[in-house]
Amino acid sequence: MANTLYGGHAAPTLEDVARVAGVSRATVSRVVNGGNLVAAQTTEAVRQAISELGYHPNRAARALVTKRTGAVAVIVPEADERVFSDPFFPQAYHGALQGFRDSDVQVVLAMAQPGDNASRMVRYLESGHVDGAIIVSHHGPALARALAQTTQPVVFVGDPETPGVCYVDVDQTTAARTATEHLIARGARRIGTITGPMDMAAATQRLRGFEEAMAAAGLDASLRADGDFSTVGGGLAAARILAECPDLDGLFVANDLMAAGAMRVIEDAGRRVPGDVLMVGFDDSAAALQTVPTLTTMTNPASELARLAAEMLIELLAGGTPQSPVMLASRLVLREST
């Protein structure tokens, strides 16, 4: 007799609602799950009972019978230090949360542990902990390939470079071109670029955009150093560029963190930003506001991207076939460095 009417405050069940509404459990279940084949009057009575009792479906019971966990993962296959230092990831998580806001699914955030590999992620996905996942990564195609084998629905934020895998991304090439064109328009001519790791699509695509813009202006696009998306790496790359071209007057850096490091090295070398060297970064992260001078940069709408990814995953989960890829535009944000 563990009944709500008599007992403490055990959560009300379908049974309770049914009794109060004077219908059967099945009927209540129908209205709870978007009941369309229920009489309007009945629906009304049930809704009434539900709000009266403060009924909320029991996830576990539902999961048991539907064989769905009601949870999805946001997987960030990145080493700790990057997840910590790059605001892109928390923003993306937040966007995903928004995307699932009214889907009543739990969103769990999974960060890679040091030493994790693709097979561990695949195992996680297959293990039945979650119904699907959003992978937020700028990494190369290896992981995406592995994950694509999975039977689980998966959506990438960032180009997975793997056919048939759903993803959302910003148009990196166009964005990089915009950034470079801005440098040119401001008068720079001896322009270099610091790229990300060349095994990441975001890095190669941004480089391509740079090259396109330079070519279109009839400028030499060969001044380049590869970085690793970290502040320190950006500084090292800048030093190499400076060594090669001491009278550099423009620099497109593939992310803000590297730009911050580069700016420091450039100023230490006695050249002023923006007086001597114009600089544009990428991501519009907090780092772009903390440099002196503040950094002109391209937006990278992490939150929006993840929200869209969430919507795609929802459609996938429902058995649909979302349009993919979905591409978002990046905007130039003018600051002191140009």
Next chain:
Amino acid sequence: MANTLYGGHAAPTLEDVARVAGVSRATVSRVVNGGNLVAAQTTEAVRQAISELGYHPNRAARALVTKRTGAVAVIVPEADERVFSDPFFPQAYHGALQGFRDSDVQVVLAMAQPGDNASRMVRYLESGHVDGAIIVSHHGPALARALAQTTQPVVFVGDPETPGVCYVDVDQTTAARTATEHLIARGARRIGTITGPMDMAAATQRLRGFEEAMAAAGLDASLRADGDFSTVGGGLAAARILAECPDLDGLFVANDLMAAGAMRVIEDAGRRVPGDVLMVGFDDSAAALQTVPTLTTMTNPASELARLAAEMLIELLAGGTPQSPVMLASRLVLREST
């Protein structure tokens, strides 16, 4: 006949394991749940069957009968921009993840939505989505009070200023004293402090440490401006301090973000760090490495704190009474600013 032996690769159930091991479902269940009242021989046979089948208990089924969700929340009741800009939070999340690593509970991260209030958090906790929570916040006691009413086990990272609520924290006062003593030892005499919002325990305690150290050295501790833990707020506070005491020669700032803003304002005012003004921040965040000069700071071991909080929560969940509070020490990290 939905039987694993014939069908596809549906996950094996207790039933399957029982059949293979030649025992009953109940027995298998016992060994899975730390079976101590099972014959060693039987246990062995069951384990064998389990690994042979690759059996993994079904969370939903278990949750349904135990009335436990097998999930806990890490709640960060902060506005978006802080969660995004302060590495303390992702680090804390990571620590919590580690703490639950081998407890097979899902850890979900809940960030506050704009406009969320305490009652929404309480409702979330009561709603049965999770079995308990770790609250990571530097905020005042209002939320903690509300959450303490909850029947759910809860552990705070940071002093909740509410009796009877479990928490872990660093010894803020001692840390601030250490920082201030360092400034004094380096020769500073006209020392000011920029505090956090005075409704946060971390802010008031750090101020107290500052005052203690100043008093012990016979120095005047009245030079102070209140900030908001943001970069911009730090700059504004620094401007006020500079206006009041133009020949300032030392500054203890209650977090690195504010210190970054303050450093900028100080240098813009024509005073050099560390030449004219020595500075110490707090948190040992990435921001402390991005300033020019780099910032001496106090560590704030977010990950470690959260890991300990997780352990406390596990004990709470098991019906135990963990020792509380657990206090961790903060370390001085020497950099260029002193």
Next chain:
DNA sequence: CTGAAAGCGCTAACAG
């Protein structure tokens, strides 16, 4: 020490 049996709260045929 082990098995039988009941039931957690829900959904999904299947009949009406």
Next chain:
DNA sequence: CTGTTAGCGCTTTCAG
């Protein structure tokens, strides 16, 4: 349109 009836996979008395 609505009710009846089975379970989903697991834990947990209660008897052996």
